[in-house]
Amino acid sequence: EVQLVESGGGLVKPGGSLRLSCVASGFTFSRYSMNWVRQAPGKGLEWVSSISSSGTFIYYADSLKGRFTISRDNAKDSLYLQINSLRVEDTAVYYCVRPETLSGWHNFEYWGQGTLVTVSS
Amino acid sequence: SSELTQDPAVSVALGQTVRITCHGDSLRSYSASWYQQKPGQAPVFVIYGENNRPSGIPDRFSGSSSGNTASLTITGARAEDEADYYCNSRDRSGHVFFGGGTKLTVL
Numbered sequence: 001e002v003q004l005v006e007s008g009g010g011l012v013k014p015g016g017s018l019r020l021s022c023v024a025s026g027f028t029f030s031r032y033s034m035n036w037v038r039q040a041p042g043k044g045l046e047w048v049s050s051i052s053s054s055g056t057f058i059y060y061a062d063s064l065k066g067r068f069t070i071s072r073d074n075a076k077d078s079l080y081l082q083i084n085s086l087r088v089e090d091t092a093v094y095y096c097v098r099p100e101t102l103s104g105w106h107n108f109e110y111w112g113q114g115t116l117v118t119v120s121s
Numbered sequence: 122s123s124e125l126t127q128d129p130a131v132s133v134a135l136g137q138t139v140r141i142t143c144h145g146d147s148l149r150s151y152s153a154s155w156y157q158q159k160p161g162q163a164p165v166f167v168i169y170g171e172n173n174r175p176s177g178i179p180d181r182f183s184g185s186s187s188g189n190t191a192s193l194t195i196t197g198a199r200a201e202d203e204a205d206y207y208c209n210s211r212d213r214s215g216h217v218f219f220g221g222g223t224k225l226t227v228l
Contacts, residue, residue, distance in 0.1 A: 035217070045156070045164065045207050047217040059215040100169055106211040107154045109175060111163040 002026040002110045004096045009115030016086050020115055022079040022096030030054075030074035033099060035108065036081045038092040048094070049081065050105070086119045093117075125153075125208055125220035132226040133198045141193045141223045143208030153191035153208045155184060158222075164207065168193055195225075203227045 008020040020036070036048040049070040050059045058070055069082040079096055093114040100107035125145040133139035143153050152171045156164040166175050168184035171191070181196045191210075195202055208220040 037219075044205075044222040045158075045209075045219040047209070047219060050215060050217060057215065059217075061216070095163060100166065100175065104169065105215065106151070106209055106217045107166070107169040108156070108164070108209070109166045109169075111166075114163060 002098065004098060004110055004112035006094065006096050006112045006115035009094065009117045011118045011120065012086055013121055014086060014088060014119055016119075017082070017084045018086065018117060020081040020083070020094055020096075020117070022112055024077045024079065024096075024098070027098070029072075029077040033105060034072060034079045035097040035099070036070060036079075037095045037097050037108070037111075039095070039114075040089070040092040043092075046092075051079070083117070086117075088119050090117060091119045125210060125218050127206075127208060127220035127223045129221065130224045130226065132228055133195070134228050135200065136197055138194065138196045139198055139225065141195075141206050141225065143191045143193075143210075143220045144189055145210065145218070145220075146189055147210045147212050147218065148186060148189050148191050150213065151210045152186060153184070153210050155182075155191075155193045156207045156209070157202075158205045158207065159203075167206075198225075198227050200227050 003025045006022045035050045051070045071080045095114045096112040097108045098110040100109035155168040158164040171186045172184040183194045185192045205222045207222045
């Protein structure tokens with residue numbers, strides 16, 4: 001059974017930093033691209049970033065480039081998202097997402113339960 | 122443009138058929154995927170590659186595409202289908218985009 005378990009969310013002050021983690025199980029993590037998607041309270045889904053299976057190719061939403069860094073450790077079956085200079089508008093549930101197949105780049109089949117990031121003074 | 126546009130809200134009578142649409146230039150080159158999200162839950166993947174259903178998704182859910190428009194059709198809507206529905210796609214540079222979502226009400 002595919003499982004994605006996020007952690008690292010919490011309450012942080014504007015300007016602070018957080019590192020989100022996602023531990024994967026139930027599949028060969030190193031063979032899949034991975035993604036972060038976020039959802040602000042009461043709002044829609046927003047793609048944040050994608051990383052290829054080896055970590056060679058990385059993409060970010062244009063509006064978020066510069067403060068977000070995606071990375072992965074295939075030896076630990078783990079995906080990460082470093083967020084710096086946090087803003088109130090970064091408040092959201094952050095989901096770790098795996099695509100449907102090895103080549104289904106945007107077919108987001110498996111979702112974690114999400115981790116809530118709250119940015120507030 | 123890679124923006125995807127959805128109607129904010131759609132309603133359907135119980136047992137009837139409803140179509141939820143998604144518009145965007147990227148859909149001319151890349152298929153849409155569709156997601157169902159109920160309050161307090163993570164999204165559920167319901168359609169991909171125009172008209173493929175992941176395991177466990179009822180066959181009353183189907184997809185189609187024409188030009189810059191992708192559609193999700195629910196045939197014989199049930200009360201449990203009331204949810205928010207999102208489409209997504211990608212562009213040639215690997216960026217992914219979601220539509221703004223459609224709130225489906227089953228009357």
